[in-house]
Amino acid sequence: MNVPSAGSPSSTSTTVAITKGSADNQIILTQTGSTATRTANVNGNGYTYVEISTTTTTQGITISMKMNGSGTLSGTTISETGTVVITMAGVDYSGTWSSSMTKQ
Secondary structure (H helix, E strand, C coil), rough: ECCCCCCCCCCCCCCCCECCCCCEEEEEEEECCCCCCCEEEEECCEECCCEEEEEEECCCCHHHHEEEEEEECCCCEEEEEEEECCCCCCCEEEEEEEEEECCC
């Protein structure tokens, strides 16, 4: 995820597990070491994330994040792109994110 105006890191490496969702066309993506999951609806070799929306308050400041995106499978590689909006103290910071995952 890259949101330079919010001081976010530009890249991170992690492991993601992909499992079948409750509906026939759903997958669930879970990052290793995290309890957070991302749900996506599959169509052919691609999928679209169900929008993620979360809000927390820390030291009296409300911080919200909305994230969406899509991915495509080509061989053993998944490429993803999307957008993110982080709102801190009522100010929006918009950015993009992308990832590339290779089956191991």
